[in-house]
Amino acid sequence: MQAAAPPATRASPSDRRHSALCPPPSTPQPQRALCAGQPCETLLVLDGTTGLNMLNQAKEFSSAVALTGLILTKLDGSARGGAVVSVVDQLGLPVKFVGVGETLADLQAFDANSFAEALFPAPPAGGGA
16 A cells, blocks of 8 residues: 655745756756755746636746746647736746647747737738728
8 A cells, every 4th residue: 555645735935936046957067956856947837728817827826836937838729828928927927938739849949029920910011901
C-alpha cells in the first residue's frame, strides 16, 4: 500500500520571491546553485479560446503562485487570444510563448508585432472601403 501524498500547500511569500528571482540557465553555475530544486520560470498556460475568463484564471493562479510569464495556446484556429492583453496589463506578466498547433514543435517564442498584426490585420492594399 502506498503512503498518501502530503497535502498541497501554498508557497510562502519568501518562497515565491525566491522562485521568481532565480537566474536563467545562462547564469554561471555558482549563482544558479542559489535556486537548486526551485523553478526558475513559473509559466501559466492560458487557452486562447477562453476569452476574458483567462483574466480571472490568471488572477486566481497568480494569487497562489509567483508567476514569471504566460504561454498562450490554441491560436491555430479562429481564436486570436486578444483577451491576453488584459492579463498582461493587469498582472504585468509577459507572454513568453504561443501555441499554434498540437505538438511541442508548434510552441513558438512570442512575437508582439506578429501577434498585433494577427489581432488587427491591415486592410488590403488598393482596396476600397
